[in-house]
Amino acid sequence: MKLSTLFRLDLRTLILLLAIGSALLTLLNVFYASYQAQHRLLLHSTLEANRVYATKLAEVTNHFFRTAWQQLAYSTGQVRDRLDDPARLQQATQDLLYQSDNFNAVAVVSKYGKILAAAPFEQHKALRLDTEGHKAILRRRAPLISQPYLSADNRLVVTLSYPLLDSAGEYQGYLGADIFLTEANVLNLLLGQHYYQDGSYLYVVDSEKHLIYHPDNTRLGEQIEGNPVIDSVLLGNSGEQRLLNSQGLDMLAGFAPVPLSGWGVVAQRPTAATLSELNAKMRGIFIGILPLTLLTLPCIWLLAALISRPLWQLARHAQHMDSPEVPQQIRRIRSWYFEARQLRQAMLKGIGLLHEKITQLNIDSLTDPMTGLLNRRGLQTMLDRLGDDTAFAVIALDIDHFKAINDSKGHAAGDEVIRFLARMMQENSRDSDILCRSGGEEFVMLLPEVTLAVASQVAERLRRHVAHSTPPFVDSLTISLGVTHHAARGPAVRQSLKIADAALYQAKQAGRNRVMVSPDGEHFKSVVS
Numbered sequence: 001m002k003l004s005t006l007f008r009l010d011l012r013t014l015i016l017l018l019a020i021g022s023a024l025l026t027l028l029n030v031f032y033a034s035y036q037a038q039h040r041l042l043l044h045s046t047l048e049a050n051r052v053y054a055t056k057l058a059e060v061t062n063h064f065f066r067t068a069w070q071q072l073a074y075s076t077g078q079v080r081d082r083l084d085d086p087a088r089l090q091q092a093t094q095d096l097l098y099q100s101d102n103f104n105a106v107a108v109v110s111k112y113g114k115i116l117a118a119a120p121f122e123q124h125k126a127l128r129l130d131t132e133g134h135k136a137i138l139r140r141r142a143p144l145i146s147q148p149y150l151s152a153d154n155r156l157v158v159t160l161s162y163p164l165l166d167s168a169g170e171y172q173g174y175l176g177a178d179i180f181l182t183e184a185n186v187l188n189l190l191l192g193q194h195y196y197q198d199g200s201y202l203y204v205v206d207s208e209k210h211l212i213y214h215p216d217n218t219r220l221g222e223q224i225e226g227n228p229v230i231d232s233v234l235l236g237n238s239g240e241q242r243l244l245n246s247q248g249l250d251m252l253a254g255f256a257p258v259p260l261s262g263w264g265v266v267a268q269r270p271t272a273a274t275l276s277e278l279n280a281k282m283r284g285i286f287i288g289i290l291p292l293t294l295l296t297l298p299c300i301w302l303l304a305a306l307i308s309r310p311l312w313q314l315a316r317h318a319q320h321m322d323s324p325e326v327p328q329q330i331r332r333i334r335s336w337y338f339e340a341r342q343l344r345q346a347m348l349k350g351i352g353l354l355h356e357k358i359t360q361l362n363i364d365s366l367t368d369p370m371t372g373l374l375n376r377r378g379l380q381t382m383l384d385r386l387g388d389d390t391a392f393a394v395i396a397l398d399i400d401h402f403k404a405i406n407d408s409k410g411h412a413a414g415d416e417v418i419r420f421l422a423r424m425m426q427e428n429s430r431d432s433d434i435l436c437r438s439g440g441e442e443f444v445m446l447l448p449e450v451t452l453a454v455a456s457q458v459a460e461r462l463r464r465h466v467a468h469s470t471p472p473f474v475d476s477l478t479i480s481l482g483v484t485h486h487a488a489r490g491p492a493v494r495q496s497l498k499i500a501d502a503a504l505y506q507a508k509q510a511g512r513n514r515v516m517v518s519p520d521g522e523h524f525k526s527v528v529s
């Protein structure tokens with residue numbers, strides 16, 4: 001089955017579909033484009049915000065280390081050359097611990113690894129530290145920030161140390177300040193201000209990719225592999241990146257290094273959380289414009305219907321252009337815009353020409369071209385129109401000795417004489433009479449609603465006029481006529497025509513130039529004027 005038959009689309013449906021379809025498509029297009037633009041903008045702004053935030057916190061942390069070392073440096077000045085004064089050492093450690101919230105524990109350690117003073121854990125005094133971290137501090141003899149390590153009492157700790165030199169510049173040990181990563185500490189204070197409710201969070205890694213700070217405390221100390229952002233920040237880079245993190249989550253991350261500690265700060269937000277906000281917003285917009293859209297669609301529908309209506313009506317009438325009522329119906333179509341008006345005018349003109357042509361063809365097919373009288377087909381058509389209910393008189397007539405005219409004056413002259421007689425017939429008849437050239441020089445006249453007596457007078461008058469006329473090419477012209485009457489609902493018309501012919505024959509036989517009347521084909525009577 002053809003597609004066109006399956007979907008019988010007329011112009012009106014097509015315009016409606018096109019108008020509503022393009023309106024909806026435009027709407028969807030605008031909606032999609034704005035979604036895409038918002039999507040790009042949101043991802044970009046989230047990445048940018050995270051980068052700025054990570055950079056800020058990295059700077060704050062770096063600044064903290066600088067001031068912490070200054071604090072340690074100041075305190076080492078207090079205890080230098082007094083390592084043999086336990087009370088003084090103890091006082092200095094306590095002062096360092098309590099003058100700020102920066103450290104969870106402070107200790108003075110001798111160059112042999114022995115704790116000379118400790119706060120708040122005074123009982124640790126005289127302990128010897130032999131962890132790798134402390135050995136490294138003693139070996140390096142420089143301000144250091146340790147890797148996170150498990151302390152003797154099972155705490156995850158980072159130690160900031162500052163070397164203790166006597167007045168001669170001789171290395172005596174170090175002043176160490178611990179930050180307990182799993183308990184309340186300065187890093188929590190610095191980093192914990194982050195706003196977590198929108199799904200974003202912050203974490204810090206040390207130079208060996210251990211988590212030093214993370215909202216999930218249980219992950220502290222965990223070493224993270226396979227995270228491109230961590231790899232980048234530990235190379236000293238700062239920036240922003242969309243990535244799949246070590247747990248396979250799509251993240252929007254900003255990152256920045258902490259130069260003094262070699263740590264990296266990463267602020268990130270799950271992409272899904274970011275986009276869900278956008279989706280909710282777009283849903284809101286969609287719901288917001290929905291009423292207007294629903295209101296617009298009927299308007300578009302109405303407009304499309306108004307535009308298509310005249311075209312649709314014109315197309316419908318075009319299917320019946322030959323019908324006589326169509327021009328009137330087309331004139332009534334309200335063509336309210338230029339193109340429809342032009343189309344209507346063109347159709348009316350076309351239909352007018354068509355009807356003219358049809359009428360002309362009809363006339364041609366029923367008319368004798370030489371005389372303009374009806375031909376045999378025309379006569380039959382008129383008889384059909386009269387029908388059975390109309391009575392009429394029949395006059396059959398014929399030019400006398402026409403052959404002689406033809407022979408002596410020529411065929412063209414004979415034609416001219418025939419035309420002359422046709423004009424005489426027209427002049428001697430009424431509009432309601434039916435005049436026909438039934439053969440070469442033979443004619444028939446039907447006189448509707450006319451009695452035999454009147455028809456006899458008409459025939460006689462015509463005969464007289466012809467006989468007294470001045471015909472072309474010949475000196476005189478006479479005709480013979482046979483008259484009869486056809487009654488309503490009478491015998492067949494053919495029969496009446498035969499009777500008129502018979503009467504004509506009798507007129508010829510009786511000497512021509514006369515009228516012979518016969519009511520029945522058996523009795524004939526010559527008309528005398």
Ligand SMILES: Nc1nc2c(ncn2[C@@H]2O[C@H](COP(=O)(O)OP(=O)(O)OP(=O)(O)O)[C@@H](O)[C@H]2O)c(=O)[nH]1
Pocket residue numbers: 398399400401402403404406410411412413414415418439440441508512
């Ligand atoms: N010029 C011309 N002659 C025609 C036409 N049709 C028929 N004729 C001629 O008309 C003549 C008719 O001749 P006939 O039938 O013998 O009749 P007639 O000479 O009129 O003699 P009657 O009728 O007995 O008086 C013939 O010569 C036809 O050729 C026509 O259209 N034009």
